[in-house]
Amino acid sequence: MTTTTTSIVVIGGSYAGIGVSHGLLQQLPNIKVTLINPSTDLSYNIASPRFLTKPDLIPEERYIFSIPDAFKKYSTDSFQFVHGKAKEINLENKLVSVEGSTEDIKYDYLVIASGSTTPASIGKESFPAPFKAPIDGDVRDAIKKTHSAIGVSKSIIIGGAGPVGVEFAGELVEVFGGDAKKEITLISGTEKPLASLMNSAQDAAAQILRDKGVTLKTSAQIEKAEYDDTAKQWTVTLAGGETLKADLYISAMGTIPNNNFIPSSLLDKEGWVGVDKHLRALNDKGDAESNVYALGDISSHKDRLLLRVPPQIATVVANLKHDITGDGGLRVYLPEEEWMAMLVPIGRSTGTGVIGNWRVWGFLVSFMKGRDFLIGKAPSLVQG
Numbered sequence: 209m210t211t212t213t214t215s216i217v218v219i220g221g222s223y224a225g226i227g228v229s230h231g232l233l234q235q236l237p238n239i240k241v242t243l244i245n246p247s248t249d250l251s252y253n254i255a256s257p258r259f260l261t262k263p264d265l266i267p268e269e270r271y272i273f274s275i276p277d278a279f280k281k282y283s284t285d286s287f288q289f290v291h292g293k294a295k296e297i298n299l300e301n302k303l304v305s306v307e308g309s310t311e312d313i314k315y316d317y318l319v320i321a322s323g324s325t326t327p328a329s330i331g332k333e334s335f336p337a338p339f340k341a342p343i344d345g346d347v348r349d350a351i352k353k354t355h356s357a358i359g360v361s362k363s364i365i366i367g368g369a370g371p372v373g374v375e376f377a378g379e380l381v382e383v384f385g386g387d388a389k390k391e392i393t394l395i396s397g398t399e400k401p402l403a404s405l406m407n408s409a410q411d412a413a414a415q416i417l418r419d420k421g422v423t424l425k426t427s428a429q430i431e432k433a434e435y436d437d438t439a440k441q442w443t444v445t446l447a448g449g450e451t452l453k454a455d456l457y458i459s460a461m462g463t464i465p466n467n468n469f470i471p472s473s474l475l476d477k478e479g480w481v482g483v484d485k486h487l488r489a490l491n492d493k494g495d496a497e498s499n500v501y502a503l504g505d506i507s508s509h510k511d512r513l514l515l516r517v518p519p520q521i522a523t524v525v526a527n528l529k530h531d532i533t534g535d536g537g538l539r540v541y542l543p544e545e546e547w548m549a550m551l552v553p554i555g556r557s558t559g560t561g562v563i564g565n566w567r568v569w570g571f572l573v574s575f576m577k578g579r580d581f582l583i584g585k586a587p588s589l590v591q592g
């Protein structure tokens with residue numbers, strides 16, 4: 209008796225794509241998973257506010273992991289890693305093309321997990337600081353360049369006082385604050401930092417940052433940021449015309465979908481992939497594509513958090529298993545049923561955050577996340 213092998217192509221080799229690939233390989237026989245990613249490495253970006261500011265504190269091998277190595281335990285018949293960027297998806301013929309390759313990859317099922325990037329990660333109106341691994345270029349190189357730029361700068365402006373901006377300012381001031389070795393300014397578009405958290409957490413963040421020596425500029429909308437190569441200086445222009453100057457400007461704002469290879473019929477108005485409750489991609493008629501799933505940051509679910517990825521992985525794996533073998537029912541992902549937790553370390557010993565309706569005290573934020581940015585959990589995210 210012959211058995212047929214089902215081809216599943218996964219685009220994007222970060223937390224979502226890696227997790228789905230392991231889940232499928234562990235639960236389904238007779239499949240071939242092809243994982244496509246522009247880099248052979250995954251960098252544990254959750255800890256980037258720390259590893260970008262404190263080069264000597266965390267050895268590289270604790271936050272950069274080889275993706276192919278994490279899949280060595282599977283046979284080459286069942287897993288293939290493609291080092292490259294997906295260029296185009298042909299939904300009709302079920303093909304994915306990869307930049308630089310003449311051979312298209314045929315799929316029976318497709319998983320889109322191409323995530324998102326940030327202005328700083330791609331150097332858009334910002335020094336290129338890899339809060340997300342750059343899609344073009346080497347993450348190690350980008351990290352080293354950020355270390356050097358921070359090292360030589362006497363004044364640093366961070367644009368955006370969401371969790372990333374607050375964490376980054378907290379790390380910087382811990383190393384370079386004190387005797388005002390570097391002037392660190394955090395610009396908040398709202399009256400207080402961490403506008404998405406409860407009021408008491410916002411107040412706590414503002415207080416801690418100011419106590420540590422960060423200049424917090426609030427209710428200030430950034431209009432543009434430009435680098436003058438001759439003066440070696442950044443000028444940040446605020447709404448109303450005020451300008452601020454610094455040796456280094458790093459944007460901690462914005463989330464940009466990695467979608468330039470995704471058919472426009474699958475993209476919503478903001479460029480994310482709309483999904484139904486089973487995480488199947490929705491087309492422009494509002495119908496679910498029966499063989500295309502999307503999860504993680506690239507999906508239209510608004511909470512773009514690593515915290516949301518594991519339940520989405522479980523949903524996609526269960527539903528693909530159902531599609532391929534008929535086993536089990538179709539699983540549902542309901543974001544409103546997920547609990548909210550946001551911990552924002554401000555340096556190693558304090559911070560703020562919320563879990564459900566509770567504000568978390570600084571020492572608990574430090575204990576739960578600030579000590580090491582949960583770096584000990586990173587290997588399990590890669591190795592499955």
Ligand SMILES: Cc1cc2nc3c(=O)[nH]c(=O)nc-3n(C[C@H](O)[C@H](O)[C@H](O)COP(=O)(O)OP(=O)(O)OC[C@H]3O[C@@H](n4cnc5c(N)ncnc54)[C@H](O)[C@@H]3O)c2cc1C
Nearest residue numbers: 220222223224293294322323324466504505512513514515
């Ligand atoms: C600085 C920072 C700190 C954060 N801290 C937290 C935190 O503490 N807690 C939390 O819950 N969340 C946090 N997040 C959010 C978290 O990083 C994201 O939710 C998570 O990375 C989403 O994972 P993903 O796999 O969906 O996508 P991503 O991590 O964005 O990965 C997408 C992958 O797809 C690849 N890709 C892109 N285009 C292509 C293509 N054309 N072909 C093939 N591959 C492609 C990318 O290179 C990348 O490897 C943080 C985000 C940032 C920026």
